[in-house]
Amino acid sequence: MKKLKFALASLLFIGLCSVVSAQPTMMKHQAKGVSCEQCHKSAAPVAAAKSKTCMQCHNYPDLAKASAEKKVALNPHDSHAGQLRCTLCHKEHQQSVVYCRQCHKNADDKRFDMTVP
Ligand code: HEC
Ligand code: HEC
Ligand code: HEC
Numbered sequence: 001m002k003k004l005k006f007a008l009a010s011l012l013f014i015g016l017c018s019v020v021s022a023q024p025t026m027m028k029h030q031a032k033g034v035s036c037e038q039c040h041k042s043a044a045p046v047a048a049a050k051s052k053t054c055m056q057c058h059n060y061p062d063l064a065k066a067s068a069e070k071k072v073a074l075n076p077h078d079s080h081a082g083q084l085r086c087t088l089c090h091k092e093h094q095q096s097v098v099y100c101r102q103c104h105k106n107a108d109d110k111r112f113d114m115t116v117p
């Protein structure tokens with residue numbers, strides 16, 4: 001019985017690790033006490049959260065200013081592409097992506113090698 005409990009606990013632990021390691025942003029949100037429900041609007045999420053909910057706590061003007069202050073090569077929050085949906089770049093539960101690369105495919109253009117949290 002003890003062995004079984006240990007095996008189950010290990011499985012759960014490994015499971016949690018694999019989920020957690022794939023979601024850097026979520027760690028930040030969890031650390032700040034942002035609940036699943038605040039993004040998903042339901043206690044047991046069944047669908048992807050909408051970008052609109054991000055705006056309850058974040059907004060483009062402030063983000064654009066923060067990026068500008070970091071002196072990034074290209075401001076992801078203030079570009080000709082406009083106010084893109086946040087979730088095109090920020091993936092809460094998986095590796096985030098640089099959406100700009102959908103069009104700007106030239107790998108030599110290092111300005112687009114942004115690290116998205
Ligand atoms: C900061 C906002 C945010 C928080 C907090 C959050 N999620 Fe999400 N969740 C998203 C976004 C955005 C997506 C869609 C993109 C993705 O998978 O990253 C998503 C997708 C999902 C999906 C997949 C739904 C589908 O069918 O596509 C599930 C399940 C889910 N979240 C569960 C959870 C649970 C459980 C928690 C709490 C532990 C949680 N989420 C916390 C934003 C959030
Ligand atoms: C209930 C409020 C709330 C909601 C809703 C919310 N966030 Fe956040 N978010 C926060 C807080 C608080 C932080 C931490 C800010 C800090 O530490 O300076 C944060 C941090 C972040 C970070 C920075 C992570 C890092 O590692 O630096 C990103 C990216 C982010 N949020 C994106 C999103 C996106 C995308 C959504 C919508 C899917 C969203 N947030 C919804 C409150 C929220
Ligand atoms: C085109 C991709 C892209 C889109 C769309 C985008 N972001 Fe970001 N975001 C980034 C990148 C790249 C960074 C890291 C560099 C920086 O801070 O500018 C970042 C950084 C952040 C941070 C951390 C800022 C800090 O103070 O450290 C937050 C919070 C954030 N984004 C939230 C959002 C929210 C909310 C939206 C939608 C309103 C959004 N982002 C839309 C690419 C994007």
Ligand code: HEC
Pocket residue numbers: 074075076077079080081099100101102103104
């Ligand atoms: C739907 C396609 C598309 C998306 C998405 C897109 N762009 Fe562009 N972008 C273009 C086109 C087309 C041009 C004009 C042709 C050119 O110079 O490449 C352009 C031009 C530019 C230019 C001026 C030319 C240069 O290379 O200096 C910059 C800077 C730029 N985009 C940045 C961005 C950033 C940052 C993002 C993401 C936040 C982004 N773009 C997303 C299509 C796109």
